[in-house]
Amino acid sequence: MTTETVTKPATQPQKGILMTDSALAHVLELRAKQGRDLCLRVGVRGGGCSGMSYTMDFEDPSNIRPDDEVYDYDGFQVVSDPKSMLYIYGLVLDYSNALIGGGFKFTNPNASQTCGCGTSFAT
Template sequence: MIKLSQAAADEIQRLKSKQKQPNLLFRLAVKPGGCSGWFYDMSFNDEQALTDRDRVFTSKDIQVVLDAETLEHAKGLAIEYSEDLMGGGFRFYNPQAETVCGCGNSFSVNSEQ
């Protein structure tokens, strides 16, 4: 479902370790807004906060939580992480995106899907 590159998984694990809470899961959400209509939001949630609308997938030993709406817009999503001279960041490659904003974090989808 969601594919993390090894670099993305390593960065998520690094960020998670800074939280000092062992039961945190990586949550990816797609929310209305941004330059193109939808944007990606990443956070950590305690596993006890999961609801019946959440789905948990594992990629590169990272448990990724998505709610039902995010699941609809993120099928086949690949997340990579890279660092360059301008800084590091996550990159999202969404096969459902019709257009992607220059920032790479905002996208639009076909409303007929």
């Protein structure tokens, strides 16, 4: 019998994009390998098995636009454009280092359907 643990978001204040402690730790580790101060941009684009795909990449904080949503995690910024936020507000980003099924996990309260790959969804 296996038990699944639910990881709690890293911070309690209401945020449009929530990161668990494990996701934040992994993202910070990846950013450290880049060797410079970067923020994480999370968004969506058309495509994927279910119609929309998640996007996630590091970028220079100087690229943050005035209309972007910016969430601070103890000095680390998670950024998203307003159009993407229509589809992902309340998203929980988690990370698992399991050998099978590991990696980043997106839990989106706005998704009516998700794909088995875990990176695309429909609303």
